[in-house]
Amino acid sequence: MKWLRILLPRQGTWMLLALCMLLAMGVRAQDAAKSVHGADGVFVSPEVAIVWAVLKSPAGDKASVWFRVVNSAQKFAYVAVDGVDPFTKSRKRVEKGVPISADARTQSDRDTFSDLPSREIHLYRTESDWRADKPALTVYYLGVPDTTPEFSSIDAMDNYFKTVKLVAHGPVLKPN
Secondary structure, eight states, X not given: OHHHHHHSOOHHHHHHHHHHHHHHHHHHHHHSOEEEEOOSSEEEOSSOEEEEEEEEOSSSSOEEEEEEEEOTTSOOSEEEEEEEOTTXXXXXXXXXXXXXXXXXXXXXXXXHHHHSOEEEEEEESSHHHHHTTOOSXXXXXXXXXXXXXXXXXXXXXXXXXHHEEEETTEEEEOOO
C-alpha cells in the first residue's frame, strides 16, 4: 500500500485537477455554437425565425427553394448557408454570407438538394465571427421541410413571406 500512496497525489490535488477540468469544459461549451433542428417550414425562436417556400417555374419542372431569415431579436449580423450530404459529410457553402439587419432571403435551385439534401443556416453575431466562421447559432434541416408551401409566382411567395407574422409561440397568418 505504501507504493500506492507514493504514486497517487493527495485527495486535494485530485479535487483541484477535477475542478480545473470541469471549468475548462464549461469554457469550451460556452464557445461552441448552439445547434438546433429546424424541422418545419416555419421555425420560430426568441432570437430568430426562418420561413421556407418553394417557387415553381411556370413552365417545366424547375423550382427554387427560398427561405427568409428574420432577425427578431437583432442579435445577429450575418447569415451563411451550407449544403451538407448527411452520409458522406461533404459540404458546400451555398450562401457565402450576407449581412442581416431585420431579415434576409436566400435561394437555391431545388436540384441542389439531390446532392446536398441537408441545409445548415449559420447565424453570426459579428462580422469578425462570420469571417472566422464561428456561428453563434446553427439551425439545420435534413432536407426541404414537408410543410414548405409551394408557389407559382414570386408575387404570391412574397405575399406569403410578408403575411406570416412570426411570434414567439409560432407562426400566425395575418388577415388581409
